[in-house]
Amino acid sequence: MAKPRTLDISPPINRWMNDTLDRHALRKSVDILAIRIPPPKTGVFIKSHQLKSCIMDLPRIRTVVKDDSYSDDSRLVLLKVTDEADLEPAEARFLKEQGGSLTKHTLQLDYSYWTAEDILKAVLPECLCETPPTGFAITGHIAHLNLNKEYLPYKHLIGAVVLDKNNAIRTVVNKIDSIDTQFRFFKMELLAGEPDYLVEHHESNCRFTFDFTEVYWNSRLHHEHERLVDLFDPADVIVDVFAGVGPFAVPAGRKGCAVLANDLNPNSAKYLRQNIINNKVDDVVRARCEDGRDVIRNAMATVAEQPFPPYTGPRLTRTEERRRHKEVKDNRVPPASPAVELPARSRITQFVMNLPDTAIEFLDAFRGVLSPTQPWGQKLQEIYGIAMPMIHCYCFTRELELENARSDISQRVAAKLGHTIEDFDLHLVRSVAPNKDMYCISFRLPRQVALNN
Ligand SMILES: C[S@@+](CC[C@H](N)C(=O)[O-])C[C@H]1O[C@@H](n2cnc3c(N)ncnc32)[C@H](O)[C@@H]1O
Structure with a gap:
């Protein structure tokens, strides 16, 4: 039996560096x-x-x-x-x-040989070496760390190692303080690299531009954005009440959906508009900068008054367009049949409410949205008939068992609507803390709530 051969190729221990990487x-x-x-x-x-x-x-x-x-x-x-x-x-x-x-x-x-983890284990104090903080979220060219306080005396050293060891990263920041309570973006400090916070981030085949110090963005929600957009029908009309810079609204627009996208943060609304244009969905996605409560109250009348153009098919990227053109030319697919005259879209089919801290608090704004006493009330009742829109409302709960989470969330929703909801779907988005989970509850707006005076 051959002897196991091990060479010690770990980096030399140098625990004297404090916060400057040598x-x-x-x-x-x-x-x-x-x-x-x-x-x-x-x-x-x-x-x-x-x-x-x-x-x-x-x-x-x-x-x-x-x-x-x-x-x-x-x-x-x-x-x-x-x-x-x-x-x-x-x-x-x-x-x-x-x-x-x-x-x-x-x-x-x-230095170039070892991984970030190898290096941090060799230079940080021994008591901090067990799980060195090499994990981070990526937003465009920015690595965003959330260092525990025991690592703060070494934050610049850690930032320098993260920057060196990740080619796509130009800027390393650490989250400081808690999140801005209203607009949900967080303060950050530069640990290493360029002080450039204007990012270009790609998600769901769309390009998003924004200043990471001014608006909310969470790359960890990528799958949730995709999950919801996948649920939408291309002919849907969606109101995204807390749209941020557009991670639901823009991909939904690319799919062909019509979207009224809103955010109260003027900076989010500014980048939302830019992202709508950059991704060529400006004919079907409209941006607003209003309080979510007003948007919910007025959305149905707004869309009835100014309907969206009919669904005409998904947006193709230039490459897809070229491929399609070639396939038609080679007789591999039939040419597009003449457009069928579809009606303009004046009925909202989906509301998205991703402000998990307080979105449930906004649900009472749905009470009476179709009331005959409202301006446009009669007309709206004709448009909607019995087809009520779906609501996808994000929230947190400290109930970690699914059944308890179901009853906690559905009761809070019912209290705000003034109506119980029996038929709903509850989707666990992610655990945000050891005792706090984020969910999306999806249900159809009860007609009685919409008609409530
Ligand atoms: C958690 S972020 C979600 C953004 C985006 N939908 C996403 O998934 O990344 C919530 C957004 O709601 C916006 N917001 C906060 N209060 C608002 C209000 N009262 N009305 C409208 N938007 C609001 C914030 O500026 C923020 O962009």
């Missing part, structure tokens, strides 16, 4: 043995089963290198062994039979 202190020379061979014999050695357990197989270290100490073309096959006495008899025998000569070789490892 990359030059992280160097290491490791003396090993190598087999000097002429190039044609390389395969014989590296493929031999006799040498399998002693040949170098460490990550990012080449097994065969040129032998610089000789002017001929000799190669060195590196071994994970430091002393000839460590070779097994079968290994030594194979070397002798094949005419391989042993020589010493020194591996030179430096």
